[in-house]
Amino acid sequence: MGFLLKPGLHLKKKTIMPEFRRDPIHGRWVIISTERGRRPSDFVPEERRPVGGFCPLCEGNEDKTPPEIIAYRNNGTPPNSPGWTLRVVANKFPALRIEGDLNRQGDGIYDKMNGLGAHEVVIETPRHYETLSSLPLKAVENVLWAYRERMIDLRRDKRFRYVLVFKNHGVAAGASLEHSHSQIIALPIVPKRVSEEIEGAKNYFLYKDRCVFCDIIRQELGQGVRMIAENEAFLSIAPFASRFPFETWILPKTHYPSFEHMDSSLYPQAAQILSETLRRLQQVLHDPPYNYIIHTAPLQEVDHDSYHWHFEIMPKLTKVAGFEWGTGFYINPTPPEEAAHYLREAK
């Protein structure tokens, strides 16, 4: 869910430390975070538009967010004042808390620990009506630099094992504020699907002595049918086993396990292909709600050879039904070859 600012929040209620809880069957960790809506009346079943009018992320409203952690500013402008092109601030209503330790505990057959972690917001532009796909290339590049800078800094905190970088665009994709932003969450655990992906890539490598992502890149460049865009260093594709219509991955052609340790010279090209891919999606699907996630190696135990960082972009076009949640089994009505065709043809 999105959760930057939550209408109907009951701040008077006693603040309870967020908690990690482990499902005893799957071993899946869940955050129970009471910082956001919790009462039945907090859940409005109909579409809820972001609160109009005042926006705490706009230039001039710097005092409405927690102080900036980093900012890219015009020379001479003081912190937490106008004159910036990008700011990173702590999430005002964080899903996790930075203070304390994990304090692992059992409760009968259940396991839990404190909701320790960092939760930051990357404000991608000072202007309310710009989107990542409409921003100039230099601004998109700055977003990527900001991710990198924060990932490298958060890596220094030895309590963390994974840094999750993601973006929710549009209400249907979980964005609770309209103003263009992404989120960074540092976690004391490696999320389950991330571990599975790393494990899957490792198994492939053990069997073939090749990176599965490098093999995907070779096959996609060769076949061409699922190609969307390409520059010297990157390609974007509709993946062969796309879960969602118009699902799109962006991969660096050179093997790098982690986003933040990629050669610095490649970020401008990463910005170019991200921007171009988002613009193609925007044109074909008319500003679709979407999510993207940077899939990158965990902070520790990096297996350099088998994992390959990439973007996964998921337009939210269909309602994902219960059995897809509950089974990990997806029905996709749009063959990726057709999606890629439409996206390639877009001007």
Added chain:
Amino acid sequence: MGFLLKPGLHLKKKTIMPEFRRDPIHGRWVIISTERGRRPSDFVPEERRPVGGFCPLCEGNEDKTPPEIIAYRNNGTPPNSPGWTLRVVANKFPALRIEGDLNRQGDGIYDKMNGLGAHEVVIETPRHYETLSSLPLKAVENVLWAYRERMIDLRRDKRFRYVLVFKNHGVAAGASLEHSHSQIIALPIVPKRVSEEIEGAKNYFLYKDRCVFCDIIRQELGQGVRMIAENEAFLSIAPFASRFPFETWILPKTHYPSFEHMDSSLYPQAAQILSETLRRLQQVLHDPPYNYIIHTAPLQEVDHDSYHWHFEIMPKLTKVAGFEWGTGFYINPTPPEEAAHYLREAK
């Protein structure tokens, strides 16, 4: 997604056999099914209400669905005519096809096979404005009998390895028709999350020599804080590591691996607790969109001791954002103890 009838469907397009495709990293199978919307214009980003007016599932419109596979009827009424209380029909726009064989194939590093399977619709009531939570107990029980009857029949087809029973209620939960119905999909594979759940339960059993679900039941009955409802044979709880606000599980107190092989005497009580739990959700959350799935053992290789069938009900109250998809890592703003409290208090 929901897919009973799809507005904007292009029936003139050449029908392509649906296809299973395997993700080479996770090993996850996806159905690429072109029977439903596929062009960019088929995706309407805004909420789409079910098409008003004509409903093919209503009594009197029996000729607008494929012929009934089973039906519970008033004495003497002929098949595919009025006079029924419940019908099961093939899905008019199935995600899978019943004919043919799997024809497993490789395409470079990718794997695929024919989209073989069964896809049926359980029409739960002849009347348009009834819902599962408003139906009389006997009608709810009939829905469960119909699931059972179809599961036992589909099990005879040795091509299938899993039968998925699920319900989408409400547009936000993926229902494409308003008329109360559930769906049954028989698959030649065991979906990934199902395998994981079975594997997790098996590991727990190997370690403890006890069923993890039986242990959950004991602890929940003992602690009481996550209890929602109970009868002699079943209980419903808010699970300890709930992924979603008001997530609810219903479990039989006696250990049965599969829904369809449970003792016949227990179905009335299963209907009672399902109905009561849905009514409590309905009252507290004002007719929330929801999905439920029957988690039951696969058709073959049943490990009798470690797996325990149950319902998982997931109200769709928040927008699930990208990182929850992409990581299997959930943030839930409502502690299950609070959800259970509200649901217990409901009249």
